Amino acid sequence: MIKPLEIHPKLHGVDHTARPTWKLRDTVHFYRDILGLPLVHCISAKGWGREKENHADFLHFFFDSGNESTIAFFYYIGTQQPAELVVPKGYMAMANHTAWRVESEAELLDWQRRLESHGVKVSQFVQHEIIESIYFRDPNWYPLEITRSLRDVEEPDAVDATATIEAAMELEDSGRWKDIEQLWRNKVKFVQESQEKHSEKARG
Amino acid sequence: MSGFYVLDVPEFASLVDAAMKSGRCKVHPKIGHYRFVEFDREIELLRRDTHMNEAVWFGCLTGGLDGKITRFDGERLKLVATNEPILGLDAARR
Numbered sequence: 001m002i003k004p005l006e007i008h009p010k011l012h013g014v015d016h017t018a019r020p021t022w023k024l025r026d027t028v029h030f031y032r033d034i035l036g037l038p039l040v041h042c043i044s045a046k047g048w049g050r051e052k053e054n055h056a057d058f059l060h061f062f063f064d065s066g067n068e069s070t071i072a073f074f075y076y077i078g079t080q081q082p083a084e085l086v087v088p089k090g091y092m093a094m095a096n097h098t099a100w101r102v103e104s105e106a107e108l109l110d111w112q113r114r115l116e117s118h119g120v121k122v123s124q125f126v127q128h129e130i131i132e133s134i135y136f137r138d139p140n141w142y143p144l145e146i147t148r149s150l151r152d153v154e155e156p157d158a159v160d161a162t163a164t165i166e167a168a169m170e171l172e173d174s175g176r177w178k179d180i181e182q183l184w185r186n187k188v189k190f191v192q193e194s195q196e197k198h199s200e201k202a203r204g
Numbered sequence: 205m206s207g208f209y210v211l212d213v214p215e216f217a218s219l220v221d222a223a224m225k226s227g228r229c230k231v232h233p234k235i236g237h238y239r240f241v242e243f244d245r246e247i248e249l250l251r252r253d254t255h256m257n258e259a260v261w262f263g264c265l266t267g268g269l270d271g272k273i274t275r276f277d278g279e280r281l282k283l284v285a286t287n288e289p290i291l292g293l294d295a296a297r298r
Contacts, residue, residue, distance in 0.1 A: 128259050129215045151214065156237035160211045164266065176291045184208075184269035185290045191209050191238055191268040198236035 016062060017098055018072035019142060022081040024059070026139035027073055034118045037063035040070060065100055087141040099133065099145035108134060111146050130157070163190035206285040207242035209267035215256075219264050222253035238267055246274075246284045 021027045031037050041062040047055035056076040065071045087093055102108050108125065112134050115122045123135040133147040167187035171177035210216050212234055223229050223241045226249060232240040241247075251261050258278055265273075265281075272286035 126259055127257055129213075129263065154213075156211055156213055159237055160267070163268070171291075174291060180265075181269065181273050182290050184265045184267075185271075187266075187268040188209065188270050191236075195236035195238060 013067065014069040016070040016072045018060070018074060019140070020081075020085060021073045021075055021140050022079070023139050024075050028061075030139050031063045031071065034115070034120065035063075036114075037065055037071070040064045067101075071098060087143075094135075094143045097143035097145055099147050102146055102148050104148060105132070108132065108146060108148050159194050160191075163187055163194055166190050205242055206244070206271045206283070207240050208265055208269045208271065208283070209238040209240055211267045212237050212239060215260055216264065216267070218254045218256060219249070222249055223247070225253060243271070243283065244285075246282065248283075249281045251279055251281075 028039070032039050039061065043058075043060040045058060045060075047057045049055060056079050058077060059075040060072060061075070062070040062072045102111065112122050112125075115134075115136055120136050123133075126133050126135070127150065130150050130153060131147045132150055133145050135143065135145050138144055164183070164187060167190050168177075168183055171182055171186055177183070207229070210220050220231055220239055220241060223243075224231055226247060228247050229241050229243040232242060251258075254261065254264070256264065261278070262276075269283070271283040272288060273282070274284050275282040
């Protein structure tokens with residue numbers, strides 16, 4: 001268990017996320033012109049620090065993605081994209097994505113139409129448990145998502161998430177975890193524990 | 205006692221309804237944030253009865269399972285009672 005900390009610093013949402021690009025013009029066109037996100041800041045600098053790595057001169061530029069957040073890119077001048085930074089095909093690499101929030105189904109539909117009108121391939125609406133999303137790719141093949149909340153996340157969600165993750169970590173520690181059925185079975189004792197806690201609380 | 209737990213949130217409510225309609229189970233009253241759907245020996249649920257899309261359907265046992273899955277695809281879910289260890293028979297022999 002983690003020791004209780006005396007200081008509880010808070011986070012206040014996303015400032016920016018950043019990724020490298022080797023397609024400057026295509027990236028600017030996609031984010032500024034197709035998505036319509038304002039270009040709000042750009043650092044252009046001589047490579048500094050990391051002398052051993054011979055840090056390239058670079059641009060670091062930011063597009064406004066709403067609610068005081070930005071999505072940013074690095075462009076390393078005169079470099080080639082290393083093979084390990086090419087986005088791999090397949091579902092696993094899609095886990096590394098940015099998801100932006102909209103506030104209604106109508107807004108989500110507007111985004112789908114706008115992207116399609118610019119020739120961007122966009123998924124159908126996908127409803128997950130608590131969100132509904134569309135998915136697409138940028139010119140760097142980075143996966144992007146626009147999503148709307150279907151309901152607020154409440155206490156039962158957090159209790160359930162804790163039970164799932166505790167059960168999962170226990171299976172991971174076993175070194176013999178191979179499928180989701182094992183997780184669902186192992187979770188029962190954690191669910192029962194949460195029910196007992198709830199009943200004790202109710203009894204006062 | 206074989207069965208599965210269902211978190212009391214809107215997106216899983218139809219799973220409880222479909223289980224009740226199957227007539228082969230007993231839905232226990234909610235304790236904490238979960239309902240327990242108890243079945244005797246086996247139960248079969250059809251996705252069309254739950255009106256769930258695949259993204260929710262394939263996570264529908266996320267509340268916890270006391271039983272064994274014998275079939276789980278886009279159409280149906282079949283569960284049976286089990287005494288097998290969670291990590292499998294090989295693991296239990298070690």
